[in-house]
Amino acid sequence: MSRMAATRDGYGQALLDLSGNEKVVVLEADLGKSTKSLHFRKAHPERTISCGIGEQNMLLVGAGMAASGYIPFASTFAIFTERAFEQMRNGIARPNLAVHLCGSHGGTHTGTDGSSAQSIEDLAIFRTLPNVVVMHPCDDVSTRALTMQLPALGKPSYMRTARNKTPVLYDGRENEIQIGKGITLKEGSDVAIVACGVLVSESLKAAEALAEEGINATVVDMHTLKPIDGALIDSIVERCGALVTAEDHNVIGGLGSAVAEHLVANTFAPLEMVGVQDRFGESGQADEMLEVMQISAHYIALAAKKAISRK
Amino acid sequence: MAKSISELEEIARKCRVEIVKMVHRAQAGHPGGSLSEIDLLAGLYATRMRVRPEEPKWSDRDRFILSKGHASPGMYSILAEMGFISHEDLKSYRVLGGVCQGHVDMKWCPGVDFSAGSLGMGLSFGMGCAAAARLDKSERRAFVMIGDGEMQEGSVWEAAMAAAHHELGNLKVILDRNRIQNDDFCEAQMRMFDIPAKWKAFGWNVKEIDGHNMNEIMEGLDFLEAPENCKGPSILIAHTIKGAGISYMENNPSFHGAAPNDEQFHQAMVELGEVEA
Structure with a gap:
């Protein structure tokens, strides 16, 4: 039986691992406990900006910080990223500002919250935006590896993670994971x-x-x-x-x-x-x-x- | 202050000429909001903005975010006046390949810090710039100009709440309160009631001025820069006239987004003192 883990935990671990880079900042919209950015926040409150329950503002605060030389990681539930789609389109993708958006709890697999929380269209809508890289990793190891590569990407990204645990496939195989390579x-x-x-x-x-x-x-x-x-x-x-x-x-x-x-x-x-x-x-x-x-x-x-x- | 009030007024007059020329040449664009904001832009750029036109990407520059990005002729005219772009560049307004895109765009035009055009976004972006400046322990400021109709976008208030929560004293907003939006007067489209009270209630420092009186503009900018107003975000509510300076455009919703014809153009040039009647 393989190890079970949630991809969102890989994301949270990666943010913490990236925190040695002083340009990395984390933006939250009151779901850091869920998306797992909370580990970064606890370690680096000075580089974590709470945007309250305000996703539209969060994404453009990220844009302003990216335009000022920072590498912002913003996260919320996948479904709520959609609320800020036009901010992602006009304020981030269009000027090609490297804001990295993570939508956790994606898909119907997110479970008992029901259809209001089950994003089934996030990958589609972000895929339509020029400049935006779209990822949906399958385990915590690959999520962490992909997230670690984002500061060097130089363009915006959207990554969907999942709420619930799934089998871990890449233990010890981090080096095989590369953005854009299946x-x-x-x-x-x-x-x-x-x-x-x-x-x-x-x-x-x-x-x-x-x-x-x-x-x-x-x-x-x-x-x-x-x-x-x-x-x-x-x-x-x-x-x-x-x-x-x-x-x-x-x-x-x-x-x-x-x-x-x-x-x-x-x-x-x-x-x-x-x-x-x-x-x-x-x-x-x-x-x-x-x-x-x-x-x-x-x-x-x-x-x-x-x-x-x-x- | 290096420039006298009359010098600032002359800068604004020259910008008005360019605004009308740009919109007339393109036979499209937004003269009304450009003319209402231009005295404020002239005062801000000529006396306060810490920028280097010869080095537009200087990392420690003050940022200026024109959130009402359709009022781009106003911004292009002051950028030309400051030397970020040439007066020849102004002819590229709304022309394929031109630095002067229809709405201000940071990827196209030197001196533009934010790609605008969709209302309700600039204040959040400015908050990001201000937060970054604070992390950098830099003295640079983020000035954001918003429109009054724009305040109908809910995201403006997300940003207003967040900026006050984070006590971003380096974030300075100028509200171009020209009372007209695309379809009609704001009062008809969506009443906004007591605007100063709203911003005060969100935790902002607030001052109201006549946005066409250069003395009051200087007082207003002094207010934004005053040390006691740098502990949290501040807003200058500038009462303006849409289309200010061109008689037939003033307070006329038709000139929110319409170009003058040749006859109207000539009249505008006469009114601005560029040609004899």
Whole structure:
């Protein structure tokens, strides 16, 4: 049994690890205990700015600080980042100011708070913004590694983290994590499953189930949705000839769309998208939500077989 | 103060000429709010702003954030007057590839510290600049100009509350209270009741002035810089006239975002003393 951890904890640890850089500042909107920026705040209150429950202001305070030479990390729930979308668009992405926004508690996996808190569109909306890098890592190790790379990015970013614990996949493998580079976790030649966030481990489970039926699947952790790793997509299309995407996000605009956009412009393979089917969620435990939304390992395996049948 | 009141008034007059020329040339843009703010900008830039036009990105410069970014001709005219850009550059207003984009843009124009154009954003950005200055232990200030209609954006009040909470005494706001917004008079669109009381209630130092009287503008800027007003954020509420200086534009909502025709342009130049009647 692998270690279980929440990606938000990897984010919080990374902020603390980055605090030796005097230019790193943390912005909060009354959810530091939840997004895990609280560790930084406790260690460096002088470099932490509480913006109260005011996400719009928080993002532009970050913009002003970035324009003054600082490296701001702002976080709130994924759903509330959306409230400040236009601030992100006009005040951060447009002037290309390196503000790093983290939306925790993303997806239906966030659970019992229900549909008001289950962001299923954050990856899509931020992906539409020029200059913005969009990430959704799957475990605390990769979340920490990606976050540690952000000060050198020189452009704005959005990272979705999750509330609940998921299996840790990268213990001891931090050096393999690089912004913009997907990671092949399992190699097979019948079908490729490209996943992000909490559905990466579900995809590995699906691959195990498929293997019992004699189907060999490739599993890719596409932790960076933008820029999408096109070279990796090309290579798995070449090897497998059929693709599945898996995300705890609306099938409109997220990872599936990013992969499809690359496919239609570069190569061809049947693609099945596992994701939230353009509907809102409800209160439920994290694992229950994956079943209700039909995005668990079972459904990923079904989609894989369908993709193979379309070859 | 290096410049006399009459010298400052002359700077403002020259800027008014450029504002009207820019908007007439482009046959688009926002003359009304540019003309209402220009005396304030002239007074601020010519006597207070610690900036280096030859080194616009000097890290310890005072920041100026024009939150009402559509009133860009006013800002471009004073930037040209100060030497950040040339008067030739002013011809690029709203022209493809021009440094003078429709709304002020820090990526395009030297001397512009904030890419504006969407209302309600500049005060938050200015708060970030002020917070950064404090962390740097720098004396630099962040001046933010907002419009009165803009105060209808809720995010302005998020920033107002936060800046006072953090006691950002290096954050200075100038409110261009010209009483007109895009569609109509503010009073018709959204009454804002007692504006000074609102800012006081949010914990700000507040002073009201006539935004077209250069003596009062100097007093107002003195107020913003006074040591006792540097313990928390301060706002200068400047009562202005939209379209000030051009008779047919004054208090006329039609000239919030419309250009004068050739005949009106000529009349404006006459009124500004540029040509004989």
